[in-house]
Amino acid sequence: MFGLNISTTHSLLRALTLSAHGALDRVEYRTDVPAPEPGPGECRVRVLAAALNHLDLFVVSGLPGVTITPPWVLGADAVGIREDTGERVVINPGISDGTCEYCRRGEQSLCVRFRLLGEHLPGTIAEYVVVPTHNVLPIPDTVPITEAAAFTLATLTAWRMIVTRANVRPDDDVLIQGIGGGVALAALQICKHIGAHVWVTSTSDAKLERARALGADETINSRTTDVAREIRARTNKRGVDVVVDSVGQATWDASLGALAKGGRLVTCGATTGPMVATDERKLFWNQWSILGSTMGNDAEFASVVAELSNGNLYPPIDSTFDITDGRAAFERLAGAEQFGKIVIRVAEQ
Numbered sequence: 001m002f003g004l005n006i007s008t009t010h011s012l013l014r015a016l017t018l019s020a021h022g023a024l025d026r027v028e029y030r031t032d033v034p035a036p037e038p039g040p041g042e043c044r045v046r047v048l049a050a051a052l053n054h055l056d057l058f059v060v061s062g063l064p065g066v067t068i069t070p071p072w073v074l075g076a077d078a079v080g081i082r083e084d085t086g087e088r089v090v091i092n093p094g095i096s097d098g099t100c101e102y103c104r105r106g107e108q109s110l111c112v113r114f115r116l117l118g119e120h121l122p123g124t125i126a127e128y129v130v131v132p133t134h135n136v137l138p139i140p141d142t143v144p145i146t147e148a149a150a151f152t153l154a155t156l157t158a159w160r161m162i163v164t165r166a167n168v169r170p171d172d173d174v175l176i177q178g179i180g181g182g183v184a185l186a187a188l189q190i191c192k193h194i195g196a197h198v199w200v201t202s203t204s205d206a207k208l209e210r211a212r213a214l215g216a217d218e219t220i221n222s223r224t225t226d227v228a229r230e231i232r233a234r235t236n237k238r239g240v241d242v243v244v245d246s247v248g249q250a251t252w253d254a255s256l257g258a259l260a261k262g263g264r265l266v267t268c269g270a271t272t273g274p275m276v277a278t279d280e281r282k283l284f285w286n287q288w289s290i291l292g293s294t295m296g297n298d299a300e301f302a303s304v305v306a307e308l309s310n311g312n313l314y315p316p317i318d319s320t321f322d323i324t325d326g327r328a329a330f331e332r333l334a335g336a337e338q339f340g341k342i343v344i345r346v347a348e349q
């Protein structure tokens, strides 16, 4: 009876929504979004806080083949209370079907019907979100709400890139292009835990300084310096073993130009544009590996949540906004001035 009352009370939700694809003025705070109901194998999470990813900007402007029904709830990352167990949980926003050949071998982010919260399914910046039960994992109360909200997508993506795909070792030199975004900062932290020697680039000296405080060994301003040439100069012409590049078009040439013989370039995105040209002779002669990566599988989700729970990996936080001011959070992200994650408080404080 009591449960029924709670459900009725929350039949309309506060949420940050999209009225139509377009510019950021289509991002709207609303108080009349219908509450989602869990089906078999699903649970409902009362969201405490959510966080933004670059992906959310692509959702606003519109992605090929993706249609939305307004008011569309935005957001992929969140922390909240799982209603049926009362546990504090973080959410893995990658939803897999569990039945295809890739899911059956445990590679959920290769699922042929892979979907994302906020992109293909209603998102997390709302009082309630419904997800499959295997997409949530409990975390201890010792983890701050803000860090938990901002953790999953960026850290999971970086973990698969660094640990699984590029297989970074303690004696590797790793270049991370464009430090400041969530994936790049998570990659920096993971590489330092492994013990690698980490190089970072940015067009901002302030961001480079902050990255150094987080453990970056070498910093290069890519606005004032030729990154590949500088790395060759500082490594006796050798180059680095691994490049982590989610910038795309703007950094591709410098990334390959910095790569040592036998090096690995791993990419999870292309925020400055997706079309790149490569001299194939350099690719085979230097025996480079170009590795694509996207999000992570269930085992990797469990690995990163364990690191969050024991305090080894906390995402740097740029700023926190209330859900009523959610459009300002999107504007902050679009301005690319942030260092770390942008968090949105959802539950009333």
Ligand SMILES: [Zn+2]
Pocket (backbone or CB within 6 Å): 096, 097, 098, 099, 100, 101, 102, 103, 104, 108, 110, 111, 112, 113, 114
């Ligand atoms: Zn599948």
